Amino acid sequence: MAYGSFRHFLETLEQAGELTRVADPVDTNLLITEWADREMKSSGGGKALLFEQPVVDGKISKFPVAINTMGSRNRIATALGRESIEEIAQEIQLILKAKPPTDLREGWSLLKQGIHLLHARPKQVKDGPCQEVVHLLDPSTLNSQPSTSVFSLREIPILKCWPNDGGRFITLPNVHTRDPETGARNVGVYRMQVFDERTTAMHWQVHKVGARHGKRYYERNERMPVAVTLGGDPALSFAATAPLPDGLDEILFAGFLRRKSIEMVQCKTIDLEVPANVDFVLEGYVQPGEMRPEGPFGDHTGYYTAVEDYPVFHLTTITHRRDAIYPTTIVGIPPMEDFYIGDAAVRIFLPVFKMNFPELVDMTLPAEGVFHNLVFVSIRKQYPYQAFKVMHGLWGMGQMMFSKYIVVVDEDCDVHNTSDVLFRLCANTDPARDTTVIKNPSDSLDHAPSEQNIGSHMGFDATRKLPGENYHRQWPELLKMTDEAKALVDALQKKTR
Ligand SMILES: Cc1cc2nc3c(=O)[nH]c(=O)nc-3n(C[C@H](O)[C@H](O)[C@H](O)COP(=O)(O)O)c2cc1C
Numbered sequence: 001m002a003y004g005s006f007r008h009f010l011e012t013l014e015q016a017g018e019l020t021r022v023a024d025p026v027d028t029n030l031l032i033t034e035w036a037d038r039e040m041k042s043s044g045g046g047k048a049l050l051f052e053q054p055v056v057d058g059k060i061s062k063f064p065v066a067i068n069t070m071g072s073r074n075r076i077a078t079a080l081g082r083e084s085i086e087e088i089a090q091e092i093q094l095i096l097k098a099k100p101p102t103d104l105r106e107g108w109s110l111l112k113q114g115i116h117l118l119h120a121r122p123k124q125v126k127d128g129p130c131q132e133v134v135h136l137l138d139p140s141t142l143n144s145q146p147s148t149s150v151f152s153l154r155e156i157p158i159l160k161c162w163p164n165d166g167g168r169f170i171t172l173p174n175v176h177t178r179d180p181e182t183g184a185r186n187v188g189v190y191r192m193q194v195f196d197e198r199t200t201a202m203h204w205q206v207h208k209v210g211a212r213h214g215k216r217y218y219e220r221n222e223r224m225p226v227a228v229t230l231g232g233d234p235a236l237s238f239a240a241t242a243p244l245p246d247g248l249d250e251i252l253f254a255g256f257l258r259r260k261s262i263e264m265v266q267c268k269t270i271d272l273e274v275p276a277n278v279d280f281v282l283e284g285y286v287q288p289g290e291m292r293p294e295g296p297f298g299d300h301t302g303y304y305t306a307v308e309d310y311p312v313f314h315l316t317t318i319t320h321r322r323d324a325i326y327p328t329t330i331v332g333i334p335p336m337e338d339f340y341i342g343d344a345a346v347r348i349f350l351p352v353f354k355m356n357f358p359e360l361v362d363m364t365l366p367a368e369g370v371f372h373n374l375v376f377v378s379i380r381k382q383y384p385y386q387a388f389k390v391m392h393g394l395w396g397m398g399q400m401m402f403s404k405y406i407v408v409v410d411e412d413c414d415v416h417n418t419s420d421v422l423f424r425l426c427a428n429t430d431p432a433r434d435t436t437v438i439k440n441p442s443d444s445l446d447h448a449p450s451e452q453n454i455g456s457h458m459g460f461d462a463t464r465k466l467p468g469e470n471y472h473r474q475w476p477e478l479l480k481m482t483d484e485a486k487a488l489v490d491a492l493q494k495k496t497r
Contacts, residue, residue, distance in 0.1 A: 001081035004251025004261035005129070006231035006279050006465040013048050018075055025060055028168070028483055029160045030442045033330045036067045045072030048496070051326075054157035061157040063326045070234060071329075076344045079234035080257050085347045088257065093351040104356045104397070108245050111352070112252070115385045116149050119256030128265040128276020135270070137198050151318060152197030156280065161330050162298030166307065168194045169297060171284075171329050171357065175204070176227040176272055177213040180220060187240040187250035188212060192228070193294050198315040201294035202226070202286055204445040205398070206453060209246050214311060220290040224268035226286055231327045233258055241338075242345045243399040250259035250277070269316040279428055283317040300331035300370050301340055305445050335367040342371050356397070357390055363412040366418055372402035372443045374397035376415040379408055384468035388436060391459035395440055399465055402443040409458045410477075424462045432472055434461040 003009040010492040013019040020039075026032055032051055039046035051065040070076045077084050095114030096107060103271070135151040158168040177186050186209040192200040204210035215352055218226035229236075239254040256259045265272040267283045274281050291309040299305045331338045347363055354360050361378040380388055387408035396398045409415065409424045435458060441457035449455030465471035 001237075002082070002258040003233045003277075004376050006066070006234070006327060007275050007323065009234050009387045010048070010050060010069065010325065012078060013069065013075060014073075016078065016430070018078070019048040019050055019069075022047055022049060022051045023053065023444075025055045026051050027055045028065070028157045029055075030163060031483045032065060032159055032328075033161045033332075036276075036330055037332060037336075038073050039068055039131050040299050040330075044102070044298070045075070045335070045337070045340055048075060051157075054172050054326075056154065056157050059325075060226065063148065063155070063157055063324050065159075065326050065328060066158045067328050067330070069327065070238065071340050072342075073340060073343075076238070076340045076370075079364055080344070081235065081240060081259065081376070085344050088348050089350055092348065094354055096351055102183070104352070106357045107352055108248060110176060112248055115252055115256040118256055118259070119261065119407050120252050120259075120369055122249075122251045122255060122264045122273075123261040123266055124273070125263045125276050125345045126444055128263060130232070130274065130276055130278045130281050131265060131268065132255070132322045133320050134268060135318045137315050142302055153200070153315070154197055157326050158194055159330070161496075162304070162332065164304055165297055165439065166193055166293075166295050167371065170228070170229065170230070171331070172237060172327050174278075175202070175210055176229065176274060176414055177210050177212050177224065178272065180216050180222065180224075184247055185249055185251065186246075187236065189237065189240045192313060195232075195299070195312070196348055198284075200313045200315075201292060202311045202313040203294055206470065207401075207441060207444070212246070214286060214288075217286070221288055222284040225267075225272050226284055227270060227272045227274050228282040228284075228313070229274050229278040229280065230282075231321075232275050232277045233262070233323060234327075235346065236275060236339060237327070237342065238261065241341050242348075245398060255459045267317075278321075279326070280318065281321070282313075282315055284315040286311045286313055290345045294420060298332055299445050300334075300336065301445050301447065302333040305447070312407060334370055338371070339367040353397075357393055357425065359386060360390065364415045367445050368418075369405070370458065372399075373401070373404040375403045375406045376418075376421045378411050378413055378415050379407050379463065380411045381463050381466065387461035387463050388459065391461075392437065395438065401441050402446075403457060404442070404446070404455075405460070411464075421462070428462045428464060430461055435459065485497075 053060045054065040070079045083362050137422040140461050158170055160168045173192055174187050175190050188210045190204040194200050235258040236254040239250040251262050263276040265276045266273055269283050289314045293307045294310040295307040296304040314442050359379040366374050391406045407425055413424050414472045437456050437458050440457050442449050445451055464475050
């Protein structure tokens, strides 16, 4: 199902009993975080929350705040218009099966072609609800008027998430940019710290496509147009967080996910297009070379990330729906909403991983690893050192390069059962023989490496050892009950109950 608006998605969640409305005024300064954190930590991710009267600087905002809207397995599937995420994985599998690719690059390009064939290509439209209300933020008028009389970022109920945060942060922005050389579009979720009423930070980390586009503009010494959208069909927000390869258009991918083209309108003050059905559009630019300290921010690592220089985003215009709703999230000590977003991405792209690693059975990134820190993979092992081959392959694949610990287990271990994986890890490894430590780029937000952006990663081969793997004894048999005994005890227990 394609959602015509973010509101439509929230109504669907409400009808399914997946959304709680909060009618009382609640402060955007810490209190929405505390409420949402409790919800996200409750069983299965709790419910989505709609704060109808968010308070900013003592005043009730006219825009409600929605949070935790994708924070459960059910809700992320609903966000993508499906009964379950596996439906999407199956569709991707079908596209890849139509003409089996020989390698990963061909796989992605086939996926791209397949998506095109599914009529997911974006469509141009003349106008859209996202421009129902237009506020041109002319800096000269702003300076000459009291700031409270002018529409600005102050009107949007942006959260101060954690007590020692450097300010208020837009946490779920879809940041639209273009490569000035190829014209290729990119949409990524990069948080934005509000500096004042019309400037923010732009936190695209060095490895991300937004930063690469930015570098091209800096080299040309040209002002970089940037459009930030909030809300609309959640398929786009998901696509913007997904680790798609550089060049696979998120708007196209979102069209594939929602089974309907995304309609795009031209921005009012910059040469970029944005989805017509979003709630807010922040139009503006990044000036080459201009940097400002950003942070601290209570991050998805569970710690505050330190202050660092990041590019500055200048707003030229804000447009919005008349009935706009502000979508947000919080990150912090896991589990949080972002776990479900990342988990869905792994499940959707499992067929692509399997294409590259035919031995791969299943894979997961447990919540405790906050995405990059921990990966569990199960494989059907055939030859010595195959577990190491899989680890090295994963470390070479896009954002999997950040994986700090990879644990490889045999196919009969359920990677979604952390206890089972830890049992195999402890039982089946001799640390000196079964581990490897490599150097690789690390997540910019990881505070543990001695230097930012570079570090070491560790792989554990917790599979049973084969001849040729330097194991000189008989590998023991794993305990397993007979099916007959199990059936007999099932019957006996039924009688006893
Ligand atoms: C809630 C949330 C917040 C995020 N914040 C940032 C951020 O501030 N900076 C960043 O570089 N990536 C952030 N990410 C991760 C990127 O969105 C993700 O790596 C995405 O694939 C980047 O897109 P790109 O490859 O097109 O650059 C965030 C992800 C989520 C789910």
